[in-house]
Amino acid sequence: MILLIIIGMSLATMIPRIIPAFVVDKLQFRDWINRWLNAIPYAALGALIFPGILTVIPERPHIGLIGGIVAVGLAYIGLNVIVVVIGAIVTVFLLMI
Amino acid sequence: MFRKGIATGFPIMLGYLPIAITYGVLAKQAGMSLAELTLMSVMVFAGASQLMGANMIAVGAGALEIIIATFVLNFRHFVMSLSFMNRLRDIGLKWKAPLSLGLTDETFAVSALNTEEAKMEKGAFFYTAIILTAYVAWIFGSFLGGVLGEVIPEILSQSMGVALYAMFIGLLIPSVKKELKVGLIAIIAMLIHAICVYLGISTGWAIVLGTILGGMSGIYLLKEERT
Numbered sequence: 001m002i003l004l005i006i007i008g009m010s011l012a013t014m015i016p017r018i019i020p021a022f023v024v025d026k027l028q029f030r031d032w033i034n035r036w037l038n039a040i041p042y043a044a045l046g047a048l049i050f051p052g053i054l055t056v057i058p059e060r061p062h063i064g065l066i067g068g069i070v071a072v073g074l075a076y077i078g079l080n081v082i083v084v085v086i087g088a089i090v091t092v093f094l095l096m097i
Numbered sequence: 098m099f100r101k102g103i104a105t106g107f108p109i110m111l112g113y114l115p116i117a118i119t120y121g122v123l124a125k126q127a128g129m130s131l132a133e134l135t136l137m138s139v140m141v142f143a144g145a146s147q148l149m150g151a152n153m154i155a156v157g158a159g160a161l162e163i164i165i166a167t168f169v170l171n172f173r174h175f176v177m178s179l180s181f182m183n184r185l186r187d188i189g190l191k192w193k194a195p196l197s198l199g200l201t202d203e204t205f206a207v208s209a210l211n212t213e214e215a216k217m218e219k220g221a222f223f224y225t226a227i228i229l230t231a232y233v234a235w236i237f238g239s240f241l242g243g244v245l246g247e248v249i250p251e252i253l254s255q256s257m258g259v260a261l262y263a264m265f266i267g268l269l270i271p272s273v274k275k276e277l278k279v280g281l282i283a284i285i286a287m288l289i290h291a292i293c294v295y296l297g298i299s300t301g302w303a304i305v306l307g308t309i310l311g312g313m314s315g316i317y318l319l320k321e322e323r324t
Contacts, residue, residue, distance in 0.1 A: 001160065002133050008164035009150055010140040014198055016168070016175035021190065021197040024182040032316045039282050039315020040180035040308060041209035044173070045269045046283030047290040047307030048202055052300070053262040057255060064259060071263040075270035081108035088263030089115075093256035 056092060067092040098219045102226025105211060109203045109227070110234035112264040113144075115257030117235050118249065120147050121242015127155035131243045138239040142232060143201060144261075145300075146170050147239075173305045177205040180312075184212050185224075192221040199228030203261065206268050278318040286311025 029037070049068070056064030071088040075081075117138070124134035129151065141147055146167045153163045178200050185193055207227055214223040273280035290307035298306070 002129060002154065003136075005150065005154065005160045005163050006133070006137045006140055008160060009137070009143075009146060009167045012164050012168040013141050013143045013146060013171045013174070016171055017178050017200045018194060018197045020175065020178040020182040021193040024179065024186070025190065029183065034183070035316050035319045036312050037180040037183045039312040039319055040176060041206060042269065042272065042279045042282040043286035043311030043315070044177055044202070044304075044308045045206055045265050046286035046311060047304045048206075049262055049265045049269070049283075050287040051291045051294055053259070056258045056262065064262070067259040068262060068266060071259075071266040072270060075267045076274070078271075081264060081267035082111055084267035085108060085111055085260050085263045088259045088266075089256050092259045093253065096252050096256060 057096070063092055063095045066095060098214070098217070098222040099226045101214075102223040103230050105207060105223070106204075106227035106230035108264055108267070109207060109231040112203060112260045113231060113234040114238040114241075115254060115260050116144050116148075117238025118242035119254055119258070120144065120151065121239045121244075122249075122254070123148060123155075123242075124151040124239070125243045127151045129154065131240070134243050135236065135240045138236045141167075142199065142235060143167070143171055143174075144235070169299070169302065172302075173202075173308055174200055174205075176305065176308050176312075177202070177209075181205055181209055184209065185215050187216050188221050188224075192225070196221070196224050196228060199232060201231065203264065204228050204231050206265060210268055210272060282311060282314050282318060285314045 053064045053068045054061035056067060067088040070091045071084050074084045074087045079087075120138070121134060124137070124147070125131070129137070134151070137147055137150065141150075149166060149170060150163050153166065178197050181200060182193060182197065185196070188196075204227055208224050211223070214220040217223075269280075269283055273283070286307040289310050290303045293303035293306050294300070
């Protein structure tokens with residue numbers, strides 16, 4: 001039963017991912033579509049960050065938010081992504097104890 | 098190129114481990130065996146879906162329900178894949194098809210912000226390395242979670258939940274510093290997502306709508322840029 005679920009989930013994730021690989025060569029996009037597709041990474045990052053970050057500690061949304069603000073600060077002064085990630089984890093950890 | 102890809106993908110590894118461990122713990126608690134929960138990571142490679150899947154298995158949901166929920170949750174990868182594959186036009190299909198299978202929120206974000214390599218010789222190795230780094234971390238982390246889940250203090254694993262968000266922020270900010278409009282696109286997408294959640298739309302669709310509609314602002318905002 002679980003094996004069936006795994007195979008089904010596998011197909012449900014593979015199909016949306018792989019279709020664009022086959023169709024994109026056959027398409028010539030208009031300029032505005034290219035601009036749209038180029039903006040997608042930034043839009044996706046935005047949508048992935050907020051409001052999800054409020055659910056890091058579901059009962060206390062401000063903790064995730066503060067962790068995020070620390071991450072913004074660390075990233076803004078030009079630190080490596082790894083340092084940004086560790087800084088945010090430490091911040092949340094300290095707020096929890 | 099391959100080594101450069103591993104270095105670029107390393108932060109994903111760091112972000113994945115805690116999430117993968119969390120998934121491993123949850124899946125174990127949901128009654129999956131170590132082999133099953135690791136196999137799911139190997140075959141599905143989608144964090145949010147697997148966490149949701151483990152939850153649904155725990156509450157005894159049916160196979161079809163879980164599979165449909167996975168499809169809905171992963172539809173955002175269709176949009177991301179389309180954007181990514183459009184950037185990889187110079188890379189052949191025999192590379193592109195397997196690369197597309199390794200597309201997650203994180204590998205997409207990292208790859209999409211490093212697009213110059215697509216035009217370079219052996220650029221495909223760069224993206225393959227990013228994805229393999231993430232994939233290995235994900236599988237290893239799931240396995241680890243299944244083995245030693247209960248040993249990790251809850252406060253630490255909860256704190257680690259911020260890792261992926263911090264990574265997304267760490268990826269976004271340098272682009273915003275270079276081009277402020279990029280930040281505006283991201284904020285518009287955030288607001289659309291927040292409004293969707295407020296209206297009661299599920300997270301999966303809210304991310305799809307935020308990405309698609311938020312990205313539309315780029316049609317106007319990125320007008321002068323020639324890429």
